[in-house]
Amino acid sequence: MALNGIEIYKKLPKKNCGECGVPTCLAFAMSLAAGKAELAACPYVSPEVKQELSEASQPPIRPVTIGVCEEALKIGGETVLFRHEKTFVNPTGLAILVTDTMEDKEVDEKLARVNQLQYDRVGLLLRGDLVAIKAASGDAGKFEKLVTKVKGAVKSGIILMSDNPSVLSAGLKACQDRKPLLYAANKANADEMGKLAKESSCPLAVHGKNLDEVMELTTKLTELGIKDIVIDSGARTLRQVLENEIFIRRSALLKKSRPLGFPTITFPCEMTDDLLQESLIAGTLIAKYAGIIVLSDFRGESLFPLLLERLNIYTDPQRPMATKQGIYEINKPNENSPILVTTNFSLTYFIVSGEIETSRVPAWLLVQEAEGLSVLTAWAADKFVAETIAAFTKKCGIMDKVKHKKLIIPGYLAQISGELEEELSGWEIQIGPREATHIPAFLKQWKV
């Protein structure tokens, strides 16, 4: 049974050294009990105590990895019910469904879309994550052939779908090195599926008719030594899936229910034939709390909004997205090119750099660390003021790259130009446009 914070505290070394990231052993014990810390963070816990506390220190929802290397998708590992409490950590995986009864042409088109529909957004590559391959024919040879084809066509993670262990095993033979998710163990096949998962070291999904059956299955498989489990609650209506998702998350986090302490898989593709409705269901389940969502297809008009929603939900609400401080060369600048300066708020950086690129004018963009805040917010917080801009300009190395001493600051910071000229002796401070959209026109008339 899980221990509470005080019980855990009694077993800790009580050095209060802070090496675990919190100031005291008591605070660490409380974080452990709440599933917000890992026991390994304290270097002084004895092996005996480690053994004793292992259950208490397990994350409430087990993290499960599907796939390998850069394409590996990690799901689960969540510790909060609401993202504003802390953050959601492992984004929902989006999967596209192909079956071995589909025409080759249809499969080829779907796989092509998996590779094509990728979007560069604020420095991140947004795309679908998995291909779910279903053995709809029941023919092991056909299934294996399709798995081989998918494996050769895309690098994404794979979900193998069949409730027949020998058919699933044929598919597994073709892609075991990609560490696919095996879907799914049920009441009738749990022993054989468990054996397959154990021998292949692949994660295993369970499919119950309801949550009671799911809990029986996860308990049984855990006893067999299977650790990486994904739950399909069996529901196929939005209302029931949503209720189950919330129940599973609450049970795992608030009641420390081990049988429900796993990420989930959901199937909007089996809940409607209408792609728009399917996307709306998927959107709901990204917010509440699906680990994987299987879609009937990837289409730009439905996939892109889902990827954006996922990006927003899984961005840490307490930490602005930031770009690295430094000098950015745009359009191959030289020693006579203009120098602009801005903050490291990702959105500001991408808008400003995008406008400079559009202008086709070679330029240097200095991005100053300002805790990821936008220009005016950073200025108001004393993070992007004359003193910080001058210090950064002096030490960033731009002076070795240009012959002139002219610095363009954002239009909204016109009031600091005088002070900045004092700080940056010998430099001419120029006021740039207030709006990024006016940057191209400004740069085109700029002269050294």
Ligand code: SF4
């Ligand atoms: S590292 Fe260990 S001993 Fe040090 S404060 Fe944290 S829990 Fe206590």
